[in-house]
Amino acid sequence: MRHATMVNGDSPDGILAGAVVMGIDTKNISRRAVLGASALALGSWTVPALAKTKAGGTPDKWDVVVVGAGLSGLHAAELLEQQGLKVVVVEASDRVGGRLRTGRAEGYTAELGGSEVGPYYGRIRDACTRLNVGLTEDGAKSTPFVLDIGGKLILPQDWAGSDANHTEGKEREILPYLLQNRLFFDWLPFEDPAEWLNPDYFPHDVSAAEYMRARGVSEAAIRLADVDLNGPSLASVSAMSIFRDMARIKVEGYRDPTKPQYGAGNAVTRSYIVGGSDALPRAMAASIKGGVRLNSPVVAVEQAGDEVETRLANGKRLRSRFMVMAAPFSALRRIRFNPGLPLAQANAVFGAIYSATTQFHFRVLKPFWEADGLPPSIWTDRFFERGFVISNRAGDHGAFIVWLNGDGATRLHAMKPEDQLSFVMRELEESRPSMKGALQPLFNYSWEANPFVGGNKHCFAAGQVKMFAKDMALPHGRVHFSGEHLRRMEPGMESAMETAEIAALEILEKI
Numbered sequence: 001m002r003h004a005t006m007v008n009g010d011s012p013d014g015i016l017a018g019a020v021v022m023g024i025d026t027k028n029i030s031r032r033a034v035l036g037a038s039a040l041a042l043g044s045w046t047v048p049a050l051a052k053t054k055a056g057g058t059p060d061k062w063d064v065v066v067v068g069a070g071l072s073g074l075h076a077a078e079l080l081e082q083q084g085l086k087v088v089v090v091e092a093s094d095r096v097g098g099r100l101r102t103g104r105a106e107g108y109t110a111e112l113g114g115s116e117v118g119p120y121y122g123r124i125r126d127a128c129t130r131l132n133v134g135l136t137e138d139g140a141k142s143t144p145f146v147l148d149i150g151g152k153l154i155l156p157q158d159w160a161g162s163d164a165n166h167t168e169g170k171e172r173e174i175l176p177y178l179l180q181n182r183l184f185f186d187w188l189p190f191e192d193p194a195e196w197l198n199p200d201y202f203p204h205d206v207s208a209a210e211y212m213r214a215r216g217v218s219e220a221a222i223r224l225a226d227v228d229l230n231g232p233s234l235a236s237v238s239a240m241s242i243f244r245d246m247a248r249i250k251v252e253g254y255r256d257p258t259k260p261q262y263g264a265g266n267a268v269t270r271s272y273i274v275g276g277s278d279a280l281p282r283a284m285a286a287s288i289k290g291g292v293r294l295n296s297p298v299v300a301v302e303q304a305g306d307e308v309e310t311r312l313a314n315g316k317r318l319r320s321r322f323m324v325m326a327a328p329f330s331a332l333r334r335i336r337f338n339p340g341l342p343l344a345q346a347n348a349v350f351g352a353i354y355s356a357t358t359q360f361h362f363r364v365l366k367p368f369w370e371a372d373g374l375p376p377s378i379w380t381d382r383f384f385e386r387g388f389v390i391s392n393r394a395g396d397h398g399a400f401i402v403w404l405n406g407d408g409a410t411r412l413h414a415m416k417p418e419d420q421l422s423f424v425m426r427e428l429e430e431s432r433p434s435m436k437g438a439l440q441p442l443f444n445y446s447w448e449a450n451p452f453v454g455g456n457k458h459c460f461a462a463g464q465v466k467m468f469a470k471d472m473a474l475p476h477g478r479v480h481f482s483g484e485h486l487r488r489m490e491p492g493m494e495s496a497m498e499t500a501e502i503a504a505l506e507i508l509e510k511i
């Protein structure tokens with residue numbers, strides 16, 4: 001068996017690894033402990049005044065410094081440059097693209113981050129056209145699933161009558177991987193995806209697990225619905241976070257509340273970026289005249305008078321009239337702001353919860369499903385959660401992708417990196433002995449381990465929509481915010497573009 005190519009997390013640049021902010025070790029910090037207290041502490045935290053700063057030599061002068069070379073930062077930079085402003089992008093890691101990340105090895109292209117371009121992603125589609133980046137509808141082809149629940153392999157058609165099915169009443173008919181979508185789709189309190197910020201709906205801003213209990217959902221169904229949740233856990237995530245996604249999915253034409261990756265027959269056509277998702281941010285970065293400075297983590301942002309000073313980990317300083325801060329809120333915990341962020345924003349930064357995601361990509365060496373006569377893909381309440389056989393990638397027998405979300409990925413993250421792959425492989429072989437010797441590891445990647453991103457997706461914890469959702473995107477002086485975490489209407493990649501547009505317009509209105 002060959003060793004996997006490890007692409008586990010961008011290496012943190014010296015100063016940022018385990019950075020100490022306000023005397024708190026951010027590596028070991030409990031979010032709950034700082035939520036609330038953080039805002040006051042941030043407000044009183046000070047760094048030397050701009051004029052007295054000696055380190056770093058003469059600072060560069062720009063109209064706008066953009067922090068983060070993900071889709072959002074790059075799009076904001078494009079828009080501002082188009083208006084004649086002098087713009088530079090600074091990026092902490094050694095590459096552009098952020099959560100669009102394509103792994104390439106031995107003829108296999110692995111999408112480790114975003115890949116599906118929705119039918120109404122107008123801004124993404126426009127960027128592809130402008131920059132000559134192709135889109136195709138020829139995506140990864142998934143294959144049918146077998147369930148492994150309570151240590152028992154069960155065909156989907158046998159689930160309702162299975163003695164491993166401890167759900168109750170009508171729930172028994174719903175396949176475990178459809179439970180969350182089907183239940184929340186039926187309870188959707190609004191149709192318009194902009195409505196999630198309407199105070200009339202704040203009563204839905206409670207723990208999703210509590211929401212389900214209050215509607216009589218059994219504990220067994222809640223446990224199963226939690227398995228592959230794209231959020232930390234049903235206990236922590238707000239039901240409103242789920243409704244926001246559902247309302248947007250409905251706009252795309254979903255009427256059958258199922259998940260397309262399970263072959264459930266939704267008619268929505270998705271597109272994929274030709275050559276790998278990261279081709280788009282690379283083309284965007286190449287078009288920015290002011291350039292993108294890689295390996296340049298921002299560690300402090302100071303504002304005085306009509307200037308913003310951006311301090312980098314390497315001691316360099318940039319001065320500008322405005323800033324677009326397009327780093328995720330999880331990464332903002334490592335950046336010092338002077339003056340400190342306003343209360344709502346500081347609470348949003350320190351209270352932000354991100355859904356962890358870890359993937360393992362394998363080449364299938366022999367069709368193990370022919371040996372055991374079961375469907376190729378697997379959905380399980382075991383540790384590894386999901387394994388998809390993708391039939392049209394990585395050679396004759398396809399690729400196999402293990403994908404853990406939320407608490408499952410976080411538990412794995414707690415293990416030593418060198419133990420994670422062997423643990424997952426042991427679990428796979430225990431679940432389906434036919435997998436022994438059938439998989440060649442190619443890539444693994446943990447988004448939680450990436451210190452500049454911290455997870456796959458921002459979610460609201462119970463009560464946070466009401467507490468700060470409306471105010472968390474407001475400009476802080478000359479610093480304007482963008483990124484997926486500040487989405488209003490759009491999901492995923494398109495939300496990064498939507499929020500970049502808002503930040504760019506805010507700045508243009510001030511000039």
Ligand SMILES: Cc1cc2nc3c(=O)[nH]c(=O)nc-3n(C[C@H](O)[C@H](O)[C@H](O)COP(=O)(O)OP(=O)(O)OC[C@H]3O[C@@H](n4cnc5c(N)ncnc54)[C@H](O)[C@@H]3O)c2cc1C
Pocket residue numbers: 067068069070071072073090091092093096097098099100112113114115116117118296297298299326327328331332335357447452453455456457482483484485491492493494495496
């Ligand atoms: C596994 C996975 C699957 C996904 N699937 C899809 C999908 O199919 N369809 C879809 O539409 N969306 C999908 N998404 C979501 C989509 O990829 C993201 O919403 C989008 O790429 C976010 O862009 P962004 O610019 O807001 O943030 P990011 O891409 O996270 O960019 C932020 C950038 O800021 C940088 N940064 C952080 N801190 C600093 C600092 N101190 N100084 C300088 N730079 C800093 C980071 O390194 C990063 O490059 C997926 C995401 C993941 C992880």
